[in-house]
Amino acid sequence: MDQVLSQQEIDKLLKAMNNGEIDQEEIEEQTNNTPKIKPYDFRRPSKLSKEYVNTLHMIFEDFSKMGTNVLSNLLRVNATLHLASIEQISFDEFIHSIPRITLIGLFHSKLVEKDSPMKGIQMVEMNPQLCTKLVELLCGGSENQVKEDQNNEAEVDEKKFTDIELAILKGVLEEVGQTFQNSWKDIVKIKTFLDSVDVNPQLLQSMSPNEPVILTTFSLDIGEFKTFLNICIPYVFYEGISDKLSFRNWFDSSQKLSEDDERALQRGLDNVLINMEVRLGNAKMEVSDLLHLEVGDVVKLNCKTVDPLPTYVNGMPYYYAKPGKKDGNLAIELLDKLEGDTENE
Structure with a gap:
């Protein structure tokens, strides 16, 4: 856990790189000279195969493209979402890698085909700095104001959210949940619902500390403001649809359309x-x-x-x-x- 940076440490590193305090060329040279050795914990083996991880990369790349359009339209500024990483960690590691006070949306999903709930609670984490920028822009603030407020990060770290801010941010989380739902449409049709919003991750009891989770991290640029957005999903969520994550299943041309899909396709073609x-x-x-x-x-x-x-x-x-x-x-x-x-x- 010593190698996992907190959100505050990540933001400080980004700020130092943007200000020129850190020599990126020197870091790249040191990285290239460092042997690429990845430790493996046999007590906690990786749950997802490389094939499944590649499929998740394609799914969340779609999520980042859709999210870019959704956030840009919602905020009325240029917002860009990029997939940064997908990794398997424990729930306890995730909790200790995010700020002590942060915004977490708790979601649940269900399979449309079977009308049955999927296992596990999906979490979307937005750090206090990001939440502050979102509220400012959604309440009429300008991109210049967002840039000016970047120097007040220390005050934002200990931020307490008001009821009005939570109501505004809840709308953003609902848009993120809808985007998450749409990004799965080529794999399996799901419906995603926002259950609740929490601001203290230390009090979350939805999973045991050692529960394996898949942490997907996105870099988010809003104008000149740079930050991260996290999606934490327990492994049991993917376990229930593991057969759908295979490339062979995804690109199997022999799969037949459902009757509803055929009717929808026919209605679309009738007006062409x-x-x-x-x-x-x-x-x-x-x-x-x-x-x-x-x-x-x-x-x-x-x-x-x-x-x-x-x-x-x-x-x-x-x-x-x-x-x-x-x-x-x-x-x-x-x-x-x-x-x-x-x-x-």
Whole structure:
């Protein structure tokens, strides 16, 4: 646990790097010269395979893209969310890595297909600095004000949230929960609900200290303000859908759509506009003849007046048709199915 930085330590490091107090090139050089050895605790083996972790990376990359749009629209400023890391730790390690006073949204999810609750409580953690910026922007503050308030981090660390601030932040958490729900749509359809909001993680009793959790950390940039957002989910949540996390299952083309999906797809296709065209024919001529064409000249095409005309839908062969008139407009009567490409006939 000595190697896990607290949120305050992370914010101070970011601030020092932005101010030039830390030489990034020197750090990169030291990192490159350091042997890449990762300790392994046999008493607490990794629960997720590499394949499952790769799938989670794809899911949470989608979450970060959706979250970027949601936060930018909500805050009316440029907000960018990036996936920083996914790691397995214990619940106790997670609690000790976040500020003593911080905002935590507690969620539960259920499977839509089975209408059954999923195991485990999902947590979204937003540190006091982030919460302060969110409240300022949602209450009409400007991006410049957010930049000016970055120097007051010490005061924010011991912040106590008011009822009004909690009500505002609850709305943000609900948007995050909706984004989390949508990011899973390609894997499994779930519904996510916000149960409660807590500000003291030390008092949380939803899991045992040694419970294995998957901590997903996102870097969040709001203008020039930089911070992190954490999503902590117990392993039992993923255990119930482990078969869905396989690449083979995700990209299995043999999976059939449900009846509801087929009806929704059909409704969407019914209103799609397509382009149908009728080709009268074509002609070939020398460049010299083309250059001497004038108004009134007649160009002979390669088809006779009694020949059916080929029709195309979005450039693909469709039917042979007979030209005519209807209600004062040119019209066609479909004859035989057209197969192959008749463009060069």
